[in-house]
Amino acid sequence: MAEQRKYNCIVIDDEFLARKLMADYISKIPQFHLVDAFDSPMAAIDTITSGGIDVVFTDIDMPDMSGMDFIKNLSLPLVPIIVFVTAYPQYAVQGFEVNATEYLLKPVSFPRFVKAVNKITTILNFKQKLEGMAMQETPRPKPKGDQKDFIIVKSDRKMVKLMYDDILFIEGALEYVFFHTLGGKFMGLYSLRKLENELPGDQFMRIHKSYIVALKRISEINGNQVLVGRHTISVSKAMKPVLLEHFSGRK
Numbered sequence: 001m002a003e004q005r006k007y008n009c010i011v012i013d014d015e016f017l018a019r020k021l022m023a024d025y026i027s028k029i030p031q032f033h034l035v036d037a038f039d040s041p042m043a044a045i046d047t048i049t050s051g052g053i054d055v056v057f058t059d060i061d062m063p064d065m066s067g068m069d070f071i072k073n074l075s076l077p078l079v080p081i082i083v084f085v086t087a088y089p090q091y092a093v094q095g096f097e098v099n100a101t102e103y104l105l106k107p108v109s110f111p112r113f114v115k116a117v118n119k120i121t122t123i124l125n126f127k128q129k130l131e132g133m134a135m136q137e138t139p140r141p142k143p144k145g146d147q148k149d150f151i152i153v154k155s156d157r158k159m160v161k162l163m164y165d166d167i168l169f170i171e172g173a174l175e176y177v178f179f180h181t182l183g184g185k186f187m188g189l190y191s192l193r194k195l196e197n198e199l200p201g202d203q204f205m206r207i208h209k210s211y212i213v214a215l216k217r218i219s220e221i222n223g224n225q226v227l228v229g230r231h232t233i234s235v236s237k238a239m240k241p242v243l244l245e246h247f248s249g250r251k
Contacts, residue, residue, distance in 0.1 A: 005128070006030075006031060006032060006033040007031055007032055007033065007054040007055060007120075007121070007124050008033050008035045008052055008053050008054050008055070009026055009032050009033065009034050009035065009053070009054065009055040009056070009057060010034070010035050010036055010037065010038065010044055010047060010048070010053055010055075010056055010057070011023060011026070011034070011036075011037040011038070011057045011058075012037075012038045012039075012040070012041055012043075012044050012056065012057070012058040012059060012062075012067060012070075013037075013038075013039070013057075013058070013059040013062070013085065014039050014040060014059065014062045014063060015059070016039075018059065018085070018106065019037040019038075019039070020037075021107075021108070022037070022057050022085065022108075023037050025108070025110060025113045026057075028110075029114075029117055031117075031121050032055070032117070035047065035052075035053065040062060040063070040064055040065070041058070041062065041064075041065045041067060041070035042064065042065060044056075048074070048080065053080045054080055054081060054124055055080055055081045055083060055120060055124075056071075056080045056081070056082050056083065057083045057085050058070070058071070058082065058083070058084060058085065059084075059085055059086055060084055060086040060088065061086060061087070061088060067084060067086075068084075068098065071098050071100070072098055079099075081101045081120055081123065081124065082098070082099065082100045082101060083100065083101060083102040083103075083104060083116060083120070084100050084102070084103050084104065085104045085106060085108060086103075086104075086105065086106060087105065087106040089105055101119065101120060101123065102116040102119060102120065104116060149163060149164050149165070150162060150163045150164060151164070151198070151199070153179060153186055153188040153190075154188060154189065155179075155186040155187055155188050160186055162179055162181055162186065164199070164200070164203055164204075164214070166181045166182045166183060167179060167180070167181050167204075167214050167217075168180045168181060168182065168213075168214055168217045168228050168229050168231065169211055169212060169213040169214060169217070169228050169231065169233060170192065170195060170204075170211065170212040170213075171210060171211055171233075172191075172192040172209070172210045172211070175189065175191070176188065176189055176190070177190045177191070177192060177195065180228075180229075180231065182229075192206065192209075192210070192211075192212060195212055196212060199212065202215075203215060203216070205239070205242070205243060205246065206239070207226065207233075207234075207235040207236065207239045207240075207243050208233070208234050208235055208236045208239065209236065210234075211233050211234065211235075213226065213228055213233065214228070215246055215247075217229060218243075218247060221235070221240075221243065221244065221247055224236075224237070224240065226243070
């Protein structure tokens with residue numbers, strides 16, 4: 001049986017003793033690994049945006065930026081599970097409005113923390129199983145011969161016909177995707193994996209876990225960044241050699 005991976009956590013709190021208590025609690029949970037603890041949201045931003053963080057335990061009332069404002073302005077393809085840890089119960093409704101998974105009131109007892117952990121790990125384990133099932137999916141062969149040159153997207157209660165030639169790139173955002181096109185930006189209920197199998201492979205490539213790009217729209221590759229129209233997006237280390245082959249005309 002494959003060993004279950006540990007889930008990476010960070011703690012954000014301007015009070016040293018509060019950070020220490022949460023770090024101590026996390027150390028007692030076999031499924032959790034504490035990556036780091038920070039005294040402000042801005043100190044944690046690089047760690048969060050670099051990816052790989054599964055759970056964020058954050059205070060709300062902090063000097064420079066509140067934990068609530070930080071989470072509201074967090075723009076990531078995959079947002080970690082958010083757990084607010086605060087002494088102020090009046091923030092609870094706001095906490096769940098920003099999709100926080102748990103809301104812990106200080107002082108947090110260890111039994112209450114364990115109860116939250118059970119909920120968090122249930123969600124994370126389910127996500128891990130879904131990812132494992134998706135990895136085992138066999139891509140359906142794309143039809144040969146005449147292929148359609150468009151995709152129909154349900155966006156904002158409307159059915160929109162997007163021509164392949166007009167698509168710049170597609171950005172994953174949780175269970176939704178954003179189609180960036182010459183005519184604007186459209187949101188649809190898709191998964192990038194489904195689109196990766198549906199779109200013609202000679203025109204589109206998934207260059208990052210969060211991006212599918214129209215190959216002919218790439219004008220520049222600079223390090224781990226590609227220029228698509230006026231947009232700069234990331235390319236993963238694994239996909240960069242493949243992309244370079246297409247870009248240079250060797251494939």
